[in-house]
Amino acid sequence: MQDIGLSAHKLSVHYGEKAAVKNVSLDFADRQVTALIGPSGCGKSTFLRSLNRMNDLIPGARVTGDIWIGGENINSPQTDVVLLRQKIGMVWQRPNPFHKSIYENIAFGPRYHGIRDKKKLDEIVEQSLRRAALWEETKDRLHNSALALSGGQQQRLCIARSIAVKPSIILMDEPASALDPVSTAKIEELIAELKQDYCIVIVTHNMYQAARISQKTAFFMLGEVEEYDDTDKIFTNPQKISTSDYITGRFG
Amino acid sequence: MAQSVGKQQPKPHLREEWVGRVYTFLCILFLLLTIFSMVYFVASKGLSTFIINKVNLAGFLTGLKWSPDSEPPLFGALPFLIGSFSTSILAAVIAAPLGFCAAVFMTQIMPKFGRKIMQPVIELLAGIPSVVYGFVGLSVIVPLFRDIFPGQGIGIAAGAVVLSIMILPTITTIATDALASLPAGLKEGSYALGATRWQTIYRIVLPTTMPALLTGIVLGIARAFGEALAVQMVIGNSPHIPRSLFESTSTLTSAITLSMGNTVMGSIQNNALWSLALLLMIMTFVFVFIVRMLERRSKL
Amino acid sequence: MNAKTADKIATALIVTIAAIIILILAGLLGYILIRGVGHISFDFLTSPPETIRAGGGIGPQLFNSLFLLVLTMIITIPLGLGAGIYMSEYAKPGRGTDFIRLVVEVLSSFPSIVVGLFGLLVIVNLFGFGFSLFSGALALTVFNLPLMVRITEQGLKSVPREQKEAGLALGLSKWKTIRSIMLPIAIPVILTGTILAAGRVFGEAAALLFTAGMSSPRLDFSDWNPLSPFSPLNPFRPAETLAVHIWKINSEGLAPDAPEIAAGASAVLIITVLLFNMIARWFGRYVHRKFTATK
Numbered sequence: 001m002q003d004i005g006l007s008a009h010k011l012s013v014h015y016g017e018k019a020a021v022k023n024v025s026l027d028f029a030d031r032q033v034t035a036l037i038g039p040s041g042c043g044k045s046t047f048l049r050s051l052n053r054m055n056d057l058i059p060g061a062r063v064t065g066d067i068w069i070g071g072e073n074i075n076s077p078q079t080d081v082v083l084l085r086q087k088i089g090m091v092w093q094r095p096n097p098f099h100k101s102i103y104e105n106i107a108f109g110p111r112y113h114g115i116r117d118k119k120k121l122d123e124i125v126e127q128s129l130r131r132a133a134l135w136e137e138t139k140d141r142l143h144n145s146a147l148a149l150s151g152g153q154q155q156r157l158c159i160a161r162s163i164a165v166k167p168s169i170i171l172m173d174e175p176a177s178a179l180d181p182v183s184t185a186k187i188e189e190l191i192a193e194l195k196q197d198y199c200i201v202i203v204t205h206n207m208y209q210a211a212r213i214s215q216k217t218a219f220f221m222l223g224e225v226e227e228y229d230d231t232d233k234i235f236t237n238p239q240k241i242s243t244s245d246y247i248t249g250r251f252g
Numbered sequence: 253m254a255q256s257v258g259k260q261q262p263k264p265h266l267r268e269e270w271v272g273r274v275y276t277f278l279c280i281l282f283l284l285l286t287i288f289s290m291v292y293f294v295a296s297k298g299l300s301t302f303i304i305n306k307v308n309l310a311g312f313l314t315g316l317k318w319s320p321d322s323e324p325p326l327f328g329a330l331p332f333l334i335g336s337f338s339t340s341i342l343a344a345v346i347a348a349p350l351g352f353c354a355a356v357f358m359t360q361i362m363p364k365f366g367r368k369i370m371q372p373v374i375e376l377l378a379g380i381p382s383v384v385y386g387f388v389g390l391s392v393i394v395p396l397f398r399d400i401f402p403g404q405g406i407g408i409a410a411g412a413v414v415l416s417i418m419i420l421p422t423i424t425t426i427a428t429d430a431l432a433s434l435p436a437g438l439k440e441g442s443y444a445l446g447a448t449r450w451q452t453i454y455r456i457v458l459p460t461t462m463p464a465l466l467t468g469i470v471l472g473i474a475r476a477f478g479e480a481l482a483v484q485m486v487i488g489n490s491p492h493i494p495r496s497l498f499e500s501t502s503t504l505t506s507a508i509t510l511s512m513g514n515t516v517m518g519s520i521q522n523n524a525l526w527s528l529a530l531l532l533m534i535m536t537f538v539f540v541f542i543v544r545m546l547e548r549r550s551k552l
Numbered sequence: 553m554n555a556k557t558a559d560k561i562a563t564a565l566i567v568t569i570a571a572i573i574i575l576i577l578a579g580l581l582g583y584i585l586i587r588g589v590g591h592i593s594f595d596f597l598t599s600p601p602e603t604i605r606a607g608g609g610i611g612p613q614l615f616n617s618l619f620l621l622v623l624t625m626i627i628t629i630p631l632g633l634g635a636g637i638y639m640s641e642y643a644k645p646g647r648g649t650d651f652i653r654l655v656v657e658v659l660s661s662f663p664s665i666v667v668g669l670f671g672l673l674v675i676v677n678l679f680g681f682g683f684s685l686f687s688g689a690l691a692l693t694v695f696n697l698p699l700m701v702r703i704t705e706q707g708l709k710s711v712p713r714e715q716k717e718a719g720l721a722l723g724l725s726k727w728k729t730i731r732s733i734m735l736p737i738a739i740p741v742i743l744t745g746t747i748l749a750a751g752r753v754f755g756e757a758a759a760l761l762f763t764a765g766m767s768s769p770r771l772d773f774s775d776w777n778p779l780s781p782f783s784p785l786n787p788f789r790p791a792e793t794l795a796v797h798i799w800k801i802n803s804e805g806l807a808p809d810a811p812e813i814a815a816g817a818s819a820v821l822i823i824t825v826l827l828f829n830m831i832a833r834w835f836g837r838y839v840h841r842k843f844t845a846t847k
Contacts, residue, residue: 161718269727279632449562477663544654
């Protein structure tokens with residue numbers, strides 16, 4: 001049994017009267033990739049966004065239930081969400097680098113969190129870019145605008161940006177869906193590499209991607225978890241008809 | 253992972269958050285305080301004419317004669333009310349069809365020319381200071397009217413023409429936005445039934461955009477109603493109800509502009525002017541209210 | 553009359569009216585510029601006005617207008633930004649916020665003469681700032697704040713949601729995210745709007761008649777001590793601006809060349825407003841190009 005990095009217990013999300021996520025309980029192991037799959041509108045992204053309290057931003061959204069990180073329920077009004085979010089990195093569907101230089105994109109977080117030393121910052125920038133397999137491509141133009149990078153590079157920069165603040169968990173919301181196949185392959189390689197250090201939760205539409213990169217898979221439907229098991233098992237021997245229907249492409 | 257992420261001692265970011273919250277809140281508070289004190293001060297000054305100086309309210313609103321220096325002083329604001337309403341409504345009567353035609357032209361007939369040239373020019377028109385309009389009115393329109401019509405050229409007609417040019421941008425911009433945001437299917441459906449462009453415009457486009465067009469017109473009237481200097485320069489400023497459109501008269505704003513500096517704060521003459529300002533303010537509320545009603549209707 | 557003929561007539565009518573509007577606009581601008589530009593000279597722009605004799609200039613008025621503009625913007629921008637940020641980022645949707653919105657809308661529709669009267673009552677008399685540049689700047693701030701709030705809100709709304717989320721997900725505080733991530737992206741929109749608002753300030757007169765006053769003391773342009781009463785930089789002296797000056801010489805000008813002075817001053821005013829407009833447009837396009845070209 002692996003360490004649990006993050007655990008949701010009876011988590012529900014309501015938008016007004018409508019329930020988008022219903023009573024979901026899932027454990028996410030540390031140093032492992034967990035994929036959340038399911039048809040559009042099944043609540044998987046909403047669920048993911050609850051894990052770092054991003055749904056706080058949406059007016060009318062109500063998140064109930066517990067989210068445990070290291071023995072503490074972070075879905076409580078007392079939680080300092082700013083500190084919480086430093087522990088949880090996030091990557092979005094579309095690359096969203098800041099309108100700043102490549103260097104600034106990465107140094108921004110650590111500097112805000114108290115690292116002022118230029119040398120230390122340089123080091124963090126280099127390390128993060130190396131981890132994101134972007135160092136070789138960008139080391140000569142660190143002070144150019146990040147918006148000049150290609151879409152795939154931008155997405156890797158966003159990953160580098162989130163690991164620069166040393167989180168322990170990384171949430172990814174369809175990180176490759178807006179990218180071309182070559183960039184997608186690079187991102188997948190990167191995820192496989194990062195899982196050695198992080199608890200990664202990834203939402204994906206692409207079932208092959210889920211099969212390739214994840215160890216565990218949760219299948220969401222209509223806001224509920226239909227099935228949660230080892231990825232191999234889900235894809236070769238699903239227990240529920242709905243899961244197998246989805247995987248074989250009968251709907252979704 | 254055992255490290256706590258939640259309840260910790262106050263951190264610098266909490267203070268920072270607090271700074272942002274307090275700063276922005278103070279700004280909005282300042283804004284609100286300003287507005288409320290504005291309403292309060294103008295209202296208390298304006299009402300003191302009736303409360304302290306015991307001027308009869310009905311007489312104030314319906315009286316035909318404004319002569320603050322006579323014995324006893326007479327405060328009949330009806331000439332000003334008539335002046336304000338007639339100039340601003342007449343201005344809207346002139347500007348509304350023009351603005352609608354300009355909007356149709358820019359969205360339905362020549363969209364490229366409209367967007368590239370006409371719209372910027374009309375927006376520019378909105379930025380021209382009102383004293384410049386007044387100056388042009390005084391040196392072009394007033395002499396023109398003097399030559400064509402009986403009288404001195406000054407009066408409601410001159411004021412309305414100057415105001416109509418001033419509010420044309422407001423009306424045109426809102427009409428253009430309304431026409432441009434019509435769903436394409438609506439028009440295409442009509443064309444597909446064999447309707448001509450004009451039939452489509454007056455059977456489909458005009459009825460659907462009516463609330464928005466009216467909003468533009470009301471906003472235009474509101475602006476015209478509150479405009480002071482441009483009107484004051486061309487209206488003639490005599491406190492009578494005119495017998496024609498080309499005879500000198502006054503509006504609420506022009507009366508305030510001219511006399512406020514010549515009266516002593518606290519005197520009945522001065523308070524009466526504040527009552528005029530209060531009327532202006534109440535009309536502003538009425539206009540905002542009408543606009544809100546229209547907006548609600550256009551959303552349905 | 554059949555439908556086709558009606559359509560043709562209507563189209564012709566609309567095109568004609570549009571042409572007439574363009575002619576009016578062109579005529580208006582042309583008239584002011586042609587009548588006024590001839591009167592503009594270095595001497596006109598720098599010398600003080602004359603009350604009875606011909607040959608007066610608009611030097612102090614021009615300076616007052618510019619100085620007042622700067623003063624007003626110094627007060628308006630921080631207040632407007634703060635209030636705009638509050639409305640767009642901190643205010644929770646609900647009745648309270650709807651009410652604030654209504655109140656701001658009402659303020660933006662108040663006639664400027666009413667704002668001026670309020671300034672007279674509260675700033676000039678109650679607070680005792682007298683007829684002064686500072687009183688004028690405060691009155692114009694009141695007059696301009698709702699616009700500035702709207703501009704700021706629009707600017708922040710133009711920031712993609714993912715940018716804000718990216719900042720917050722990095723563990724930045726909300727205020728830091730607004731300041732360092734969102735505002736820089738919103739700046740082009742805000743700045744363009746602010747320049748246009750500045751044009752409005754420059755041409756405003758009604759709100760200034762009873763706050764900044766209708767006369768200037770004899771200014772001593774060699775005295776730059778902001779505290780001395782004749783220094784142009786003293787913000788607590790009365791100041792007649794260019795727009796007020798145009799109004800005044802039109803209604804009570806005694807100088808024989810009053811119409812020419814009014815025309816020249818109007819032309820200066822128009823050219824300045826045009827300039828503001830063009831700068832705003834050019835700046836908007838420049839930033840737009842800069843952002844899209846690097847993508």
